[in-house]
Amino acid sequence: MTNINLKQELDELIASTAEQGASDLHFSVGRYPTVRVDGKLMALSNREILTPQKVKKFADLLLPDSLKERLLKDKEIDFSYDFQGKMRFRTNIFHQRGFLGIAMRMIPSKIKTLEELSLPPILEKFTQYSQGFVLVVGPTGHGKSTTLAALVDIINHSHYGHIITIEDPIEYLYVQDKCIVDQREIGRDTKSFHTALRSCFREDADVIMVGEMRDTETIATAVTAAETGHLVFATLHTNNAAQTINRIIDSFPAAQQNQIRMQLAGSLLGIFSQRLIPKIKGGRAPAGEILFSNPAARNLIREGKTHQLNLVINTSADEGMVSLNNSLAELVVKGEITRKNAEIYSTDVNDLRNLLKS
Numbered sequence: 001m002t003n004i005n006l007k008q009e010l011d012e013l014i015a016s017t018a019e020q021g022a023s024d025l026h027f028s029v030g031r032y033p034t035v036r037v038d039g040k041l042m043a044l045s046n047r048e049i050l051t052p053q054k055v056k057k058f059a060d061l062l063l064p065d066s067l068k069e070r071l072l073k074d075k076e077i078d079f080s081y082d083f084q085g086k087m088r089f090r091t092n093i094f095h096q097r098g099f100l101g102i103a104m105r106m107i108p109s110k111i112k113t114l115e116e117l118s119l120p121p122i123l124e125k126f127t128q129y130s131q132g133f134v135l136v137v138g139p140t141g142h143g144k145s146t147t148l149a150a151l152v153d154i155i156n157h158s159h160y161g162h163i164i165t166i167e168d169p170i171e172y173l174y175v176q177d178k179c180i181v182d183q184r185e186i187g188r189d190t191k192s193f194h195t196a197l198r199s200c201f202r203e204d205a206d207v208i209m210v211g212e213m214r215d216t217e218t219i220a221t222a223v224t225a226a227e228t229g230h231l232v233f234a235t236l237h238t239n240n241a242a243q244t245i246n247r248i249i250d251s252f253p254a255a256q257q258n259q260i261r262m263q264l265a266g267s268l269l270g271i272f273s274q275r276l277i278p279k280i281k282g283g284r285a286p287a288g289e290i291l292f293s294n295p296a297a298r299n300l301i302r303e304g305k306t307h308q309l310n311l312v313i314n315t316s317a318d319e320g321m322v323s324l325n326n327s328l329a330e331l332v333v334k335g336e337i338t339r340k341n342a343e344i345y346s347t348d349v350n351d352l353r354n355l356l357k358s
Helices: 003-019 052-062 065-074 121-128 144-158 193-200 216-227 241-250 254-267 295-302 306-314 324-333 339-345 349-357
Strands: 024-027 034-037 040-043 076-083 087-096 099-107 132-137 162-167 180-185 207-210 231-236 268-278 284-292
Touching: 003 024, 003 052, 003 076, 003 099, 052 087, 052 099, 065 076, 121 144, 121 268, 121 284, 132 144, 132 216, 132 254, 144 162, 144 207, 144 231, 144 268, 162 193, 193 207, 193 216, 207 216, 216 231, 216 254, 231 241, 241 254, 241 268, 241 306, 254 268, 254 295, 268 295, 268 324, 268 339, 284 306, 284 324, 295 306, 324 339, 324 349, 339 349
Parallel strands: 132 231, 132 268, 162 180, 162 207, 207 231
Antiparallel strands: 024 034, 024 099, 034 040, 076 087, 087 099, 268 284
């Protein structure tokens, strides 16, 4: 098959991904091309099973020449792929059992609003601060980057300031409005998250968005940035507010943990823990836990009593806080998701069942 025909086949598969409303496209040797729709993998069995040669050729078509040597050296690589100026994909090419594999996550060209994402309007409160630390957390593939982009874009359209994003790779592209928006990609525009974050102190940034906090240095610099006059947004792969605080603190040596606990207590504005739950009528509905850092929450963080943060959330509904179970229960009562799926995603099934009884 010629490169022209291969390019046409690749384009058809990418276009099909969008047409089916899929979030991901996978190429794995010995399997049909596969898409993920509403969280479930679906094989495109009308296509041919993928050979090592075809996956290698797809990788060559997707990967810029400037990155091919890095793939050979590092055995895996992240990059963004623009498809005909219509949509973008966060792409990872990796080695497995001596063959190449490809995973492509679709990034819509338009940044959606909180309303369009069916997210709680109260989240806009995070965009109204001039400094502090905001975390959007949850499992992989549950919309953290999309929520983060919606929050940053609110600032872009409503405030005058300088926004710097640090991403690996760049996902959503912002159309600059009232803000200057500089987007930096790891490997292309900067060496690392930590290096780019440290540079923000000299770049007159007002808002900093960190795509992912992967190491202790990045976390420490992000917290310091939030303390020194910047509004910092970041993500972590954690399940709730308490686990998030513990993960951050535990990433530091014991001798430094008390200091980081004090810094977090002073700089944290809040945490939004998000899940995307399969809807009864198709698609996925967001559910989430919202913690705003009030005096009670700050004291618990300072005193190392993070396990009691759930109590603060449950007793602070008047401040806009929401527990994950309350969010799930509301979706069940509205008939948007099944009780079974609510229980699958709940972190306390007995509490959820009690809520649904009342």
